[in-house]
Amino acid sequence: MSYLVPHFIFDSYSGITPDFLLSKGIKFVLCDIDNTLVTYDDPEPTKEVTSWLCKMKNAGIEIIFLSNNEKERVTRFARDTGYKGYADSGKPLTGKARKIMKEAGALQSNTAVLGDQIYTDMLLGARLGLSLRIFVPPIKDKKTLFFRFKRLLERPVLYRYNRMHKKT
Numbered sequence: 001m002s003y004l005v006p007h008f009i010f011d012s013y014s015g016i017t018p019d020f021l022l023s024k025g026i027k028f029v030l031c032d033i034d035n036t037l038v039t040y041d042d043p044e045p046t047k048e049v050t051s052w053l054c055k056m057k058n059a060g061i062e063i064i065f066l067s068n069n070e071k072e073r074v075t076r077f078a079r080d081t082g083y084k085g086y087a088d089s090g091k092p093l094t095g096k097a098r099k100i101m102k103e104a105g106a107l108q109s110n111t112a113v114l115g116d117q118i119y120t121d122m123l124l125g126a127r128l129g130l131s132l133r134i135f136v137p138p139i140k141d142k143k144t145l146f147f148r149f150k151r152l153l154e155r156p157v158l159y160r161y162n163r164m165h166k167k168t
């Protein structure tokens with residue numbers, strides 16, 4: 001299970017700076033959209049997201065939106081960002097992501113994954129062997145039973161992260 005444990009947990013994507021990523025040798029970020037950058041109800045990036053993306057772009061970091069949501073949603077979200085978005089990515093399956101990374105020229109060593117789901121985003125990052133897995137708590141979770149169950153399964157993994165990072 002330890003390979004599911006994120007390397008870092010941030011309170012929000014907005015706390016992740018270009019300097020932090022560059023210090024870890026990161027040039028590419030496979031970035032989830034829903035509940036990581038915006039809620040399911042936001043069809044487009046918020047002002048805050050746009051400004052975060054701008055900072056990344058200025059630092060030469062390539063954000064690649066990788067979503068399991070449908071094409072229409074991802075296309076509209078990515079449209080004005082200047083970054084590419086990929087829908088129906090099949091996370092945590094690695095097939096599409098590998099292809100996308102290859103096209104972008106991204107390597108395991110210089111690519112991070114960012115997302116709000118352990119068994120989707122973090123598992124993908126682990127399977128791809130990415131050098132950095134960053135988790136953020138979901139902005140606003142769906143209240144369906146399925147999602148609640150998924151979150152319940154995430155607890156032991158997050159518990160382990162907290163134990164590993166406990167300040168003594």
Ligand SMILES: [Mg+2]
Pocket residue numbers: 032033034035036115116117
């Ligand atoms: Mg998500």
